[in-house]
Amino acid sequence: xxxxxxxxxxxxxxxxxxxxxxxxxxxxxxxxxxxxxxxxxxxxxxxxxxxxxxxxxxxxxxxxxxxxxxxxxxxxxxxxxxxxxxxxxxxxxxxxxxxxxxxxxxxxxxxxxxxxxxxxxxxxxxxxxxxxxxxxxxxxxxxxxxxxxxxxxxxxxxxxxxxxxxxxxxxxxxxxxxxxxxxxxxxxxxxxxxxxxxxxxxxxxxxxxxxxxxxxxxxxxxxxxxxxxxxxxxxxxxxxxxxxxxxxxxxxxxxxxxxxxxxxxxxxxxxxxxxxxxxxxxxxxxxxxxxxxxxxxxxxxxxxxxxxxxxxxxxxxxxxxxxxxxxxxxxxxxxxxxxxxxxxxxxxxxxxxxxxxxxxxxxxxxxxxxxxx
Amino acid sequence: xxxxxxxxxxxxxxxxxxxxxxxxxxxxxxxxxxxxxxxxxxxxxxxxxxxxxxxxxxxxxxxxxxxxxxxxxxxxxxxxxxxxxxxxxxxxxxxxxxxxxxxxxxxxxxxxxxxxxxxxxxxxxxxxxxxxxxxxxxxxxxxxxxxxxxxxxxxxxxxxxxxxxxxxxxxxxxxxxxxxxxxxxxxxxxxxxxxxxxxxxxxxxxxxxxxxxxxxxxxxxxxxxxxxxxxxxxxxxxxxxxxxxxxxxxxxxxxxxxxxxxxxxxxxxxxxxxxxxxxxxxxxxxxxxxxxxxxxxxxxxxxxxxxxxx
Ligand SMILES: Nc1ncnc2c1ncn2[C@@H]1O[C@H](COP(=O)(O)OP(=O)(O)OP(=O)(O)O)[C@@H](O)[C@H]1O
Ligand SMILES: [Mg+2]
Numbered sequence: 218x219x220x221x222x223x224x225x226x227x228x229x230x231x232x233x234x235x236x237x238x239x240x241x242x243x244x245x246x247x248x249x250x251x252x253x254x255x256x257x258x259x260x261x262x263x264x265x266x267x268x269x270x271x272x273x274x275x276x277x278x279x280x281x282x283x284x285x286x287x288x289x290x291x292x293x294x295x296x297x298x299x300x301x302x303x304x305x306x307x308x309x310x311x312x313x314x315x316x317x318x319x320x321x322x323x324x325x326x327x328x329x330x331x332x333x334x335x336x337x338x339x340x341x342x343x344x345x346x347x348x349x350x351x352x353x354x355x356x357x358x359x360x361x362x363x364x365x366x367x368x369x370x371x372x373x374x375x376x377x378x379x380x381x382x383x384x385x386x387x388x389x390x391x392x393x394x395x396x397x398x399x400x401x402x403x404x405x406x407x408x409x410x411x412x413x414x415x416x417x418x419x420x421x422x423x424x425x426x427x428x429x430x431x432x433x434x435x436x437x438x439x440x441x442x443x444x445x446x447x448x449x450x451x452x453x454x455x456x457x458x459x460x461x462x463x464x465x466x467x468x469x470x471x472x473x474x475x476x477x478x479x480x481x482x483x484x485x486x487x488x489x490x491x492x493x494x495x496x497x498x499x500x501x502x503x504x505x506x507x508x509x510x511x512x513x514x515x516x517x518x519x520x521x522x523x524x525x526x527x528x529x530x531x532x533x534x535x536x537x538x539x540x541x542x543x544x545x546x547x548x549x550x551x552x553x554x555x556x557x558x559x560x561x562x563x564x565x566x567x568x569x570x571x572x573x574x575x576x577x578x579x580x581x582x583x584x585x586x587x588x589x590x
Numbered sequence: 591x592x593x594x595x596x597x598x599x600x601x602x603x604x605x606x607x608x609x610x611x612x613x614x615x616x617x618x619x620x621x622x623x624x625x626x627x628x629x630x631x632x633x634x635x636x637x638x639x640x641x642x643x644x645x646x647x648x649x650x651x652x653x654x655x656x657x658x659x660x661x662x663x664x665x666x667x668x669x670x671x672x673x674x675x676x677x678x679x680x681x682x683x684x685x686x687x688x689x690x691x692x693x694x695x696x697x698x699x700x701x702x703x704x705x706x707x708x709x710x711x712x713x714x715x716x717x718x719x720x721x722x723x724x725x726x727x728x729x730x731x732x733x734x735x736x737x738x739x740x741x742x743x744x745x746x747x748x749x750x751x752x753x754x755x756x757x758x759x760x761x762x763x764x765x766x767x768x769x770x771x772x773x774x775x776x777x778x779x780x781x782x783x784x785x786x787x788x789x790x791x792x793x794x795x796x797x798x799x800x801x802x803x804x805x806x807x808x809x810x811x812x813x814x815x816x817x818x819x820x821x822x823x824x825x826x827x828x829x830x831x832x833x834x835x836x837x838x839x840x841x842x843x844x845x846x847x848x849x850x851x852x853x854x855x856x857x858x859x860x861x862x863x864x865x866x867x868x869x870x871x872x873x874x875x876x877x878x879x880x881x882x883x884x885x886x887x888x889x890x891x892x893x894x895x896x897x898x899x900x
Binding site: 234239242245249254319322325 | 662
């Protein structure tokens, strides 16, 4: 070591670290490490193959249906969300405690970097890392789009919502990683939280329906045909029903007031994405009318329909048409996805806040068994 | 000496982790322009004290001033002043040595040209220019230690906190480290070094603070340490003549059991007394073959403190 010490031109006490520079530096640090490692590329490759396989399989099995583009599109969006929920925790949930384990967290903490800037940088890096997966699935989304039947607005809203959901899951992961000590534990905990959102909301909803059962007068109508009806009329058309045969009766029975608990479902990422998309539907019906004919609703579209039906509450007046299987017209109802985003943001924000408290220095209480250095 | 505007003043600092009292009561002063050694057995609280000074840990009670600033009230102010080298080797595996330094510089708010220039300069200082573009993971332990030292210096801090900087360094690098620390102290910086290599500290440090079980038990300057009661080892041919002469002057001596050759150890109050004894022995025709302090000045204090490891 040759000893040469020069006074740097800038005086030490003049130096300040702007938030942009701080977040940018942490982001750059994270991205550089990710881009130079192999794990991320392997994950990207696996992702591409899996989404591609799902897409091709779906095209092969449903190739003849009209409006296939829309169904495929919905399927791809659903799968991308599903795999995204699997990938995002892996990218985010060891962001902070991974550094702690490697001994580099204290080195960052001792600089002018604040905990908020550290969390922001880490979150941004994991989000951008997971957006790469979304980008990689774009070819399939646009392929489905090219097959026709999906308005571009639907595609862009879907992509936007997917990106937003990935961001929220990354925020949850980064939050958990700054609370929990061990990377393994925080990754598992983040998966649990994501499972809680995706499955736990469904289960809780299912179990809670029993709690909202209430006696109510339900008017039910049905066609009372005395003679058996032929399955198909002579001209190949469905036989016409006789409106005069429609009978109505009213009974008291317990009905679930689902409108009171539908908010539980709002926190589900699938519901949020499905519900935010402006489907090109014309009113109600199993078959939506799109340019060039009718098509069956896709997975995501049916999720949205069902949630809005639940949101509308019990059907206290079943008409004759509905008794034949035609769904009830609840219109588009009011959107539930903003509520979902709020619930998810509250969860992510709460976790990040706890994480922020943990990262504040000079540290007061330390979690059992952690050393700063 | 130490005032509001420079150096470190710690008064009655205490910090515990749950039931473990890592720091019970530490009084500590490190004036600018001097190298202060922090000495104590494993688990005595040295690293904890350095973390407190680096504004990473808060004290439970007591007062801490680094460059006149309270780290709890104004951590950012302290961080601008302080360069901290941890004892654990944390590293960003895939970053090159240069990037490690420039990234840290960026987080201290240094401008791009400034931090790049400074990084190159420091890589030269710690003799790592060959590894400028190499990923940090290929560096050997000693090289990483040197990179860690450079990282602590990147923003030209007024106060340097080094936690066992010499561990893992080869003899040449230790000499370089010593020179570097003396240069920094001469430039008016406050340097605090914790280390277990006391002979090394004898040469680097101006003063030393001894810590045992979380308490500062002794604080002395190296001049004081040099003038205290010390043990001397003496060998002669034959040893019986030496024994007779020592007894003749009423001096107590004991046989050292931990050496390969037979040696007598005596306690001497000062260097003057040592000179007198040697002259007396030589004049009495005792063939003295070895006459030397048993250890360094700091080692002497350390042993006399009878500190325990935890
Ligand atoms: N975060 C923590 N949680 C619990 N105990 C801790 C923590 N940090 C330190 N300790 C305890 O405090 C004591 C002092 O630790 P410290 O690391 O300061 O020792 P040290 O003097 O640096 O030792 P060494 O010479 O081995 O580096 C030890 O007994 C240690 O177990
Ligand atoms: Mg230590």
